[in-house]
Amino acid sequence: MKVVFLGTPEFAVASLKALTESDHEVVAVVSQPDRARDRKGNLLPTPVKTFAEQNGIKVYQFEKIRTEGVDVLKNAGADVMVTAAYGQILSREILQIAPLGVINVHASLLPKYRGSAPIQWAVINGEKETGITIMQTDIGIDNGAVLASVKTLIGETETAGELTERLQNIGAKLLTDTLDLLSENKIVPVPQDESAATKCRMLEKSDGHLDFSCGKREIVCRCNGVTPFPGAYGVLNGEAVKLGKVLPAEGNFGNCGRISVVDDEIIVACKDGGVKIGQLQFPGKKMLAAKEFLRGHKFDEGAEFV
DSSP: OEEEEEEOSHHHHHHHHHHHTSSSEEEEEEEOOOOOBOTTSOBOOOHHHHHHHHTTOOEEEOSOHHHHSHHHHHHTOOSEEEEESOOSOOOHHHHTTSTTOEEEEESSOTTSSEESOHHHHHHHTTOSEEEEEEEEOOSSSSOSOEEEEEEEEOOTTOOHHHHHHHHHHHHHHHHHHHHHHHHTTOOOOBOOOGGGOOEEOOOOGGGGBOOTTSOHHHHHHHHHHTTTTTOEEEEETTEEEEEEEEEEEOSOOSSTTBEEEETTEEEEEETTEEEEEEEEEOTTSOOEEHHHHHHHOOOOTTOBOO
16 A cells, blocks of 8 residues: 655654555655754754655655644655654644545554553553554544554663554554455444543653652552653752662651662652652762762761752
8 A cells, every 4th residue: 555654753763664664655755844953053953854865765744733834745646644642633634635544553453542652651650551553543542443463561770762662563553454455344443432532742851750648559650650651759958859770768767858878878768668769860970880980979867858
């Protein structure tokens, strides 16, 4: 089949790559406008744009695809359009251009975690499993019929970044398998159960603030879920200190937030014990492993994260 692919971040590259290696033909790629900049202020191409250009695929970038992209998409001659973390909502007119419509690679087990950051929120909320859903895109947020899905367990110490890398590869394979079956008319779409639907929002910097009055599992999940973005932190003496590789610790370590050094480990007290801080970074400094930090630094008596 002829495919128009719409995607923007690194997550989407695996799906695009899989399509280029399949029996399907990618006739055009659409990505968000370049927005990221390097240290010199130069615009950086999106990861999807970079891959497409390296492979000789025409790339289009629209500020508003609903008004700027209709004619381009109509002229592309695609049998189906595929989206993967594209970043703009498509109009009904666009959804109806290709004979087989638009299908989306979504990183959750729909109808749970519709919307932005489904991987991060699944980890933050302590979910045991997540997965990939291939859905038929409809008007609305991730509410279309399910064409295929696959589950995967979330590791106890797995960060959102690590899980993203796994899911993007799972999604790539599921996408090509789904397109193969779709081209043979062997898929029966299954409507989502609206009563089980949940939504999630984009993460903000404040979502990385670890609340040490919570239980240790909740703190560990929060840290894992915001790694690498927006990053976990605690506030010490009015400064935001970045924290990484947080693990549960057994014992009683005093008031919530209190910092203890036990056997060359940094432990912060919480509601049901404590958590070990594997890495930390003070403003203007580099990230250090806890043991490395303790070689040249010490905490004030009674120091606490708030």
